[in-house]
Amino acid sequence: MNYKFIVKFISILIAITSLFMASSIPFALYYSEKTIPQFVIIIILGITAGMLGLVVGKDAPNRLNRKDGFLLVSLSWIVISAFGSLPYILIAHLSFTDAFFETMSGFTTTGASILANIEALPKSLLFWRSLTHWLGGMGIIVLTVAILPMLGIGGIKLIKAEAPGPSMEKISPRIAETAKYLWLAYVVLSALETVLLLLGGMNLFDALTHTFGTMATGGFSPKNSSVAYFHSSYIDWVIIIFMFIAGANFSIHFRVLTGKFKALNDEELKAYAVIVLAAVLLVTLDNLSIYKNIFQSLRYSAFQVVSIMTTTGFVTADYSKWNGFAKTILFILMFIGGCAGSTGGSIKVIRIYTLFKQAINELKYNIHPKGVFTLTINGQIVRKNIIFSISGFFFLYMATFFIVALLVSMFGVDILTSLGASAATLGNIGPGFGKVGPVNNYAWLPSTVKWILSTAMLAGRLEIYTVFVIITPAFFRK
Amino acid sequence: MNYKFIVKFISILIAITSLFMASSIPFALYYSEKTIPQFVIIIILGITAGMLGLVVGKDAPNRLNRKDGFLLVSLSWIVISAFGSLPYILIAHLSFTDAFFETMSGFTTTGASILANIEALPKSLLFWRSLTHWLGGMGIIVLTVAILPMLGIGGIKLIKAEAPGPSMEKISPRIAETAKYLWLAYVVLSALETVLLLLGGMNLFDALTHTFGTMATGGFSPKNSSVAYFHSSYIDWVIIIFMFIAGANFSIHFRVLTGKFKALNDEELKAYAVIVLAAVLLVTLDNLSIYKNIFQSLRYSAFQVVSIMTTTGFVTADYSKWNGFAKTILFILMFIGGCAGSTGGSIKVIRIYTLFKQAINELKYNIHPKGVFTLTINGQIVRKNIIFSISGFFFLYMATFFIVALLVSMFGVDILTSLGASAATLGNIGPGFGKVGPVNNYAWLPSTVKWILSTAMLAGRLEIYTVFVIITPAFFRK
Numbered sequence: 044m045n046y047k048f049i050v051k052f053i054s055i056l057i058a059i060t061s062l063f064m065a066s067s068i069p070f071a072l073y074y075s076e077k078t079i080p081q082f083v084i085i086i087i088l089g090i091t092a093g094m095l096g097l098v099v100g101k102d103a104p105n106r107l108n109r110k111d112g113f114l115l116v117s118l119s120w121i122v123i124s125a126f127g128s129l130p131y132i133l134i135a136h137l138s139f140t141d142a143f144f145e146t147m148s149g150f151t152t153t154g155a156s157i158l159a160n161i162e163a164l165p166k167s168l169l170f171w172r173s174l175t176h177w178l179g180g181m182g183i184i185v186l187t188v189a190i191l192p193m194l195g196i197g198g199i200k201l202i203k204a205e206a207p208g209p210s211m212e213k214i215s216p217r218i219a220e221t222a223k224y225l226w227l228a229y230v231v232l233s234a235l236e237t238v239l240l241l242l243g244g245m246n247l248f249d250a251l252t253h254t255f256g257t258m259a260t261g262g263f264s265p266k267n268s269s270v271a272y273f274h275s276s277y278i279d280w281v282i283i284i285f286m287f288i289a290g291a292n293f294s295i296h297f298r299v300l301t302g303k304f305k306a307l308n309d310e311e312l313k314a315y316a317v318i319v320l321a322a323v324l325l326v327t328l329d330n331l332s333i334y335k336n337i338f339q340s341l342r343y344s345a346f347q348v349v350s351i352m353t354t355t356g357f358v359t360a361d362y363s364k365w366n367g368f369a370k371t372i373l374f375i376l377m378f379i380g381g382c383a384g385s386t387g388g389s390i391k392v393i394r395i396y397t398l399f400k401q402a403i404n405e406l407k408y409n410i411h412p413k414g415v416f417t418l419t420i421n422g423q424i425v426r427k428n429i430i431f432s433i434s435g436f437f438f439l440y441m442a443t444f445f446i447v448a449l450l451v452s453m454f455g456v457d458i459l460t461s462l463g464a465s466a467a468t469l470g471n472i473g474p475g476f477g478k479v480g481p482v483n484n485y486a487w488l489p490s491t492v493k494w495i496l497s498t499a500m501l502a503g504r505l506e507i508y509t510v511f512v513i514i515t516p517a518f519f520r521k
Numbered sequence: 522m523n524y525k526f527i528v529k530f531i532s533i534l535i536a537i538t539s540l541f542m543a544s545s546i547p548f549a550l551y552y553s554e555k556t557i558p559q560f561v562i563i564i565i566l567g568i569t570a571g572m573l574g575l576v577v578g579k580d581a582p583n584r585l586n587r588k589d590g591f592l593l594v595s596l597s598w599i600v601i602s603a604f605g606s607l608p609y610i611l612i613a614h615l616s617f618t619d620a621f622f623e624t625m626s627g628f629t630t631t632g633a634s635i636l637a638n639i640e641a642l643p644k645s646l647l648f649w650r651s652l653t654h655w656l657g658g659m660g661i662i663v664l665t666v667a668i669l670p671m672l673g674i675g676g677i678k679l680i681k682a683e684a685p686g687p688s689m690e691k692i693s694p695r696i697a698e699t700a701k702y703l704w705l706a707y708v709v710l711s712a713l714e715t716v717l718l719l720l721g722g723m724n725l726f727d728a729l730t731h732t733f734g735t736m737a738t739g740g741f742s743p744k745n746s747s748v749a750y751f752h753s754s755y756i757d758w759v760i761i762i763f764m765f766i767a768g769a770n771f772s773i774h775f776r777v778l779t780g781k782f783k784a785l786n787d788e789e790l791k792a793y794a795v796i797v798l799a800a801v802l803l804v805t806l807d808n809l810s811i812y813k814n815i816f817q818s819l820r821y822s823a824f825q826v827v828s829i830m831t832t833t834g835f836v837t838a839d840y841s842k843w844n845g846f847a848k849t850i851l852f853i854l855m856f857i858g859g860c861a862g863s864t865g866g867s868i869k870v871i872r873i874y875t876l877f878k879q880a881i882n883e884l885k886y887n888i889h890p891k892g893v894f895t896l897t898i899n900g901q902i903v904r905k906n907i908i909f910s911i912s913g914f915f916f917l918y919m920a921t922f923f924i925v926a927l928l929v930s931m932f933g934v935d936i937l938t939s940l941g942a943s944a945a946t947l948g949n950i951g952p953g954f955g956k957v958g959p960v961n962n963y964a965w966l967p968s969t970v971k972w973i974l975s976t977a978m979l980a981g982r983l984e985i986y987t988v989f990v991i992i993t994p995a996f997f998r999k
Contacts, residue, residue, distance in 0.1 A: 434912030
């Protein structure tokens with residue numbers, strides 16, 4: 044293993060993160076909060092770590108094999124979550140368990156929170172909280188990989204281990220280039236949403252934090268009642284639309300932003316749109332008995348459906364009080380998630396879509412055993428070994444879902460809450476069902492459960508294999 | 522399509538079934554029940570149908586292609602369930618919906634019941650109810666295939682479409698032979714359990730009906746409180762052991778019964794035993810807070826664990842009152858089920874075991890992309906296309922589970938009950954969670970839901986593909 048390089052990389056990552064953290068300070072100044080000393084200490088600590096890492100890893104070879112890559116990515120997320128929890132510990136005096144849970148939930152864009160009274164906390168801390176979403180959404184490691192060449196460290200192939208979802212295609216053959224394009228689309232769309240939210244009457248703090256929560260499909264809100272706080276139909280619809288955008292492939296967004304509208308002709312995007320529209324329609328109809336009129340029903344149904352499907356987790360209505368049908372739809376959507384190359388989590392539309400097409404082929408094959416049925420997506424044949432790996436992923440995901448639910452239930456948690464918490468953390472969604480529903484939080488859970496769920500969030504964000512690989516005994520064998 | 526042969530086959534099947542039904546009459550006589558006219562009418566009807574079918578299908582060619590096979594098997598189950606529901610309609614005056622549900626639940630060995638007060642019904646009718654389990658367990662069609670050569674109709678290859686589970690090996694190259702061996706083991710073990718239950722103080726009626734429910738992993742009991750009625754530790758343990766046996770591969774049983782004890786050295790059997798033992802251990806420990814002592818806890822935990830895992834559904838304790846941990850274990854076991862070649866339903870141990878081994882290989886492959894990792898079971902390499910079809914099955918099973926739950930929830934059923942009812946019917950288990958839990962029944966559900974769940978039972982019993990294939994548009998195309 045190339046431990047020296049791993050140390051150097053993670054140190055740089057910490058330094059970059061602490062530079063981002065500095066953006067909390069203007070809010071501390073503006074709102075006259077006494078959090079500046081703590082932030083300054085942490086940022087100095089982070090930059091010092093970066094310096095030390097550069098010294099220690101000075102003569103580290105720029106070569107990473109697969110094992111190094113897996114270890115580097117997993118360790119990066121763990122270390123950065125530990126580092127990112129320092130503001131919670133020093134400012135809000137949270138326990139390390141709670142602070143780590145909140146930070147991991149932030150970076151993995153889960154949005155599950157252990158905070159009971161969010162609005163009581165300093166805005167500068169809440170800004171950092173939402174910023175973890177935004178950094179984690181497109182992948183802080185992806186960003187670092189894009190930045191590395193500027194530091195004279197090039198040619199690192201990491202994106203595959205962290206990039207969100209299975210990529211069926213590439214924008215650019217050069218990975219650092221791809222990372223830049225994705226981040227560019229991400230920044231442009233984030234700026235656009237911020238402006239639209241400002242036009243809706245939000246102040247800059249609210250507009251930025253909610254944009255971070257939306258574009259990263261995270262779901263942290265600085266308001267106790269989440270987006271419901273604003274009682275604004277305009278704001279609801281802006282966030283619905285941008286959640287939908289964030290759940291789609293950013294390589295498509297990049298191409299659309301550069302005028303290539305043909306990119307919209309994409310099978311996964313269509314499947315994603317069809318699922319969302321169908322779910323919105325069904326839930327809206329089912330909720331007619333609950334809301335005053337169809338427009339109210341559409342507004343609240345669309346928000347919750349898009350929020351869960353894209354794995355964001357913002358809330359404008361307590362869906363735990365909806366009928367069984369609407370709740371079951373939301374539960375199923377939790378296992379679909381966003382598109383490949385989006386900031387959304389869970390299994391991803393492309394995988395479900397591929398498995399669905401494959402199942403139909405299997406049915407045809409059962410009727411005509413001598414027939415040849417190829418699986419094509421966007422006109423291209425999907426090779427057998429890709430279908431193989433998607434099937435394997437699906438099994439591993441479901442198995443992990445059941446195991447996490449089982450582990451949670453060991454600590455006296457009821458079955459619906461256990462299943463809900465497992466689906467909501469593994470899928471990086473946030474709110475679940477039962478006692479971790481949309482108007483509850485994760486604060487009441489035992490410490491051990493918080494660590495289990497933190498691990499589930501990481502496993503979900505890194506698409507399970509990356510985390511499982513490094514706990515495989517074979518990993519440490521020669 | 523060879524419709525003539527299909528008609529002939531189903532007619533013979535009805536006739537055979539009605540001959541079995543005649544075994545209810547001695548009980549009607551013994552218990553002085555006024556059910557004999559009804560049974561006689563139905564049996565005459567059944568035999569007449571058989572005669573007519575032989576006439577109509579006289580010149581039907583003895584050749585079946587795949588499409589014919591799928592249609593024949595699916596239709597057989599539907600028609601025989603309709604025919605088998607006649608006693609409920611004529612004797613207990615049930616609606617056709619309820620009678621069909623109860624009969625489909627019987628033949629598919631699900632054991633989900635719409636009867637509120639079971640003990641109020643004539644024993645002769647309850648005997649027929651339990652007999653549907655026993656006939657469906659090893660496959661009445663398999664039996665018919667074994668009987669066909671005696672009627673001069675031979676060489677029909679149907680077993681694959683109905684045999685319980687993916688068979689990795691064959692006892693005999695001739696299918697009718699295999700069917701005979703499986704049925705022989707089934708009859709011998711059933712006789713053995715009946716004797717042991719008689720020794721435990723049951724009368725012949727109770728011993729036979731509970732044997733049928735056990736060996737078929739069905740779960741219908743003629744007692745309102747299921748096996749709990751007997752308050753006998755001996756009876757509990759006899760049924761636990763025979764449920765375990767019924768959930769294992771009958772080809773192993775046949776070989777053990779003929780002295781070939783080497784057959785026990787089977788990877789699936791070991792995995793099955795390990796899962797059952799681990800679950801019993803964990804649930805027993807978790808239930809220590811509920812039961813007086815460890816022996817009580819072991820007795821009730823083992824019964825419920827083995828009952829759910831083997832997809833039987835007998836009940837001696839209300840597990841809906843257990844802790845979340847024990848309930849989550851039961852929920853997970855619902856998705857594992859029995860072994861291939863057992864009478865148990867659900868996904869089956871061999872499939873889960875294969876997918877698990879494959880997932881480990883994928884992890885290894887992620888570390889060593891140039892390594893070659895073959896998947897072996899019982900020393901034999903499992904070919905890629907088998908893993909492929911198992912992965913496909915897993916996805917289709919989970920997708921069907923979610924869709925059935927969704928359809929059920931459309932009718933105002935809460936989410937936990939919907940998920941429970943879907944898992945319990947698709948897996949041919951019987952009792953689920955929520956309002957279809959171990960001390961509830963399915964009587965209160967709307968008619969449409971009963972039809973949806975009847976379809977789910979059939980899809981589960983026929984391993985999904987068979988049912989899905991005949992609703993594929995391609996099926997009816999040339």
